[in-house]
Amino acid sequence: MDCRAHRQTHEQTRIKNRGCTPSKAFLAAAHAAGRARQAKALGIHADVQVDFPEVMKRVRSIRDSFNQGVQKGLHDAGVTVVCAEASFTGERTVTGGDRTVQAPLVVINTGTSSLIPNIPGLADTPYLTNRNFFDLKELPPRLLVIGAGYIGLELGQGLARLGSDTHLIVRGDRVLNHEEPDVSEVLAQALQRDGIHLHFHVNTEKVMHADGIFTLNLDNGQELQGEALLIVVGRKPNTQALNVAATGVELDEKGFVKIDQQFRTTCEGVYAIGDVADQPAFTHVSWEDYRRLKAILCGENRTRSDRVLGYAVYTEPQVGRVGMTIESAQKKGINARCVTLPMAHIARAIEWGHDLGFYRMVIDNDTDKILGATLVGYETAELVHVFLSLMEAGATWQLLEQSVHIHPTYGEALPSLARLLVGDEMPSCPNM
Ligand SMILES: Cc1cc2nc3c(=O)[nH]c(=O)nc-3n(C[C@H](O)[C@H](O)[C@H](O)COP(=O)(O)OP(=O)(O)OC[C@H]3O[C@@H](n4cnc5c(N)ncnc54)[C@H](O)[C@@H]3O)c2cc1C
Numbered sequence: 148m149d150c151r152a153h154r155q156t157h158e159q160t161r162i163k164n165r166g167c168t169p170s171k172a173f174l175a176a177a178h179a180a181g182r183a184r185q186a187k188a189l190g191i192h193a194d195v196q197v198d199f200p201e202v203m204k205r206v207r208s209i210r211d212s213f214n215q216g217v218q219k220g221l222h223d224a225g226v227t228v229v230c231a232e233a234s235f236t237g238e239r240t241v242t243g244g245d246r247t248v249q250a251p252l253v254v255i256n257t258g259t260s261s262l263i264p265n266i267p268g269l270a271d272t273p274y275l276t277n278r279n280f281f282d283l284k285e286l287p288p289r290l291l292v293i294g295a296g297y298i299g300l301e302l303g304q305g306l307a308r309l310g311s312d313t314h315l316i317v318r319g320d321r322v323l324n325h326e327e328p329d330v331s332e333v334l335a336q337a338l339q340r341d342g343i344h345l346h347f348h349v350n351t352e353k354v355m356h357a358d359g360i361f362t363l364n365l366d367n368g369q370e371l372q373g374e375a376l377l378i379v380v381g382r383k384p385n386t387q388a389l390n391v392a393a394t395g396v397e398l399d400e401k402g403f404v405k406i407d408q409q410f411r412t413t414c415e416g417v418y419a420i421g422d423v424a425d426q427p428a429f430t431h432v433s434w435e436d437y438r439r440l441k442a443i444l445c446g447e448n449r450t451r452s453d454r455v456l457g458y459a460v461y462t463e464p465q466v467g468r469v470g471m472t473i474e475s476a477q478k479k480g481i482n483a484r485c486v487t488l489p490m491a492h493i494a495r496a497i498e499w500g501h502d503l504g505f506y507r508m509v510i511d512n513d514t515d516k517i518l519g520a521t522l523v524g525y526e527t528a529e530l531v532h533v534f535l536s537l538m539e540a541g542a543t544w545q546l547l548e549q550s551v552h553i554h555p556t557y558g559e560a561l562p563s564l565a566r567l568l569v570g571d572e573m574p575s576c577p578n579m
């Protein structure tokens with residue numbers, strides 16, 4: 148039996164997806180509104196009317212149709228789905244609701260949930276997380292967001308583009324602090340263009356909620372108010388309810404399930420995959436963990452590390468990332484260097500009026516192999532796959548340098564980026 152699919156669908160029959168699918172359907176509407184407004188730079192003046200209930204109805208209907216598709220697939224495959232919170236009650240023995248199952252093979256794949264900061268007053272308020280965000284029926288006129296990582300930026304920019312007056316509370320000195328500093332700078336500029344207020348170097352000291360209004364007291368003396376408060380300060384593993392000690396599974400100091408290179412936990416026959424095992428927290432990683440574990444269990448010699456992983460942030464502009472940054476490569480002692488091509492040197496970007504962003508590639512000077520890429524710009528979540536495939540194939544940067552890409556495209560800028568390594572000048576548009 149496919150244990151992973153069994154568990155995941157059991158939850159989905161009871162609750163809804165709260166991550167990629169609804170957020171990306173939601174952002175489709177938000178970015179349509181944002182692009183329509185930004186078209187004024189092209190001489191197009193659109194009067195944008197947002198029907199928020201209709202936007203969210205569509206989001207929920209896409210989410211429901213995805214859920215139904217998964218449920219049908221499991222039903223057709225003869226999988227029994229148990230809708231209950233599961234916990235271990237013995238070695239490789241799981242109890243959920245009124246069912247107890249003992250199996251030679253158990254896969255833990257329980258993901259993460261929102262981390263809730265310990266801010267006085269917060270716990271008693273109807274704040275939003277990704278759990279209830281997609282159930283919103285009305286557009287909050289004012290939105291307060293605590294946390295400026297992946298979720299804060301995507302959902303914060305999304306609601307701002309749909310019309311909420313949005314404040315982003317940033318603890319440190321930059322948004323998206325897991326990325327390179329110039330990525331953060333571009334994103335901050337983009338968010339400000341959308342009218343988002345960024346508050347850097349601040350902490351929230353107190354939260355109050357009265358008459359439908361949240362009031363935040365910041366440690367710089369400022370007070371902010373809004374009809375909605377979104378808490379997005381990171382994730383914690385869903386291991387509290389699991390009682391993994393009953394099966395001899397160890398957790399790390401943050402509560403994630405400890406695994407080895409083959410997804411084995413500390414209990415024989417029990418494996419863990421996805422976010423709960425502290426794998427990079429992305430859906431494609433969780434799915435690939437599952438495929439990989441299946442291959443390992445069928446006797447293939449695979450590990451959880453022998454793969455190139457990419458990801459994207461679906462703000463506008465997007466961030467498409469794969470492999471190492473120059474900093475991470477140098478920290479590993481690799482003789483690495485990087486080249487960067489700003490948007491202003493890309494003909495397609497000028498034609499389309501996209502001025503924010505850059506393309507960057509990191510290479511190994513000793514082997515000429517491509518080590519990583521950071522692409523910030525229009526739909527770079529798509530374009531970054533060029534690097535992903537080159538890296539998966541173990542290609543050198545010269546292969547990209549010699550490639551002839553179609554003019555005028557964003558893709559055409561990738562060989563131009565590689566040609567910076569042979570001393571070519573920055574392309575001066577429009578003659579790339
Ligand atoms: C708002 C948001 C947007 C995101 N956008 C993207 C994106 O665009 N692209 C991307 O790649 N990733 C995205 N992610 C991350 C992605 O959703 C996760 O990395 C991915 O879902 C992890 O998959 P998983 O299988 O490990 O766990 P999950 O998808 O979290 O599934 C775990 C399931 O186990 C259930 N569960 C937990 N405990 C128990 C228990 N004791 N018994 C039974 N069931 C239990 C949970 O309820 C849940 O249904 C996003 C996340 C969020 C929150």
Ligand SMILES: NC(=O)c1ccc[n+]([C@@H]2O[C@H](COP(=O)([O-])OP(=O)(O)OC[C@H]3O[C@@H](n4cnc5c(N)ncnc54)[C@H](O)[C@@H]3O)[C@@H](O)[C@H]2O)c1
Pocket residue numbers: 264293294295296297298299301316317318319323324325350351379380381382427428429458459460461
């Ligand atoms: N496009 C995607 O693939 C996508 C989208 C959303 C989420 N995700 C996944 O979900 C994970 C979780 O996302 P996230 O945004 O919750 O976490 P995150 O770690 O990306 O961001 C959390 C941010 O909150 C800040 N923070 C922490 N405590 C704070 C506090 N008390 N006050 C103010 N700020 C505080 C952190 O410094 C950080 O910048 C991501 O790591 C990512 O892997 C992926």
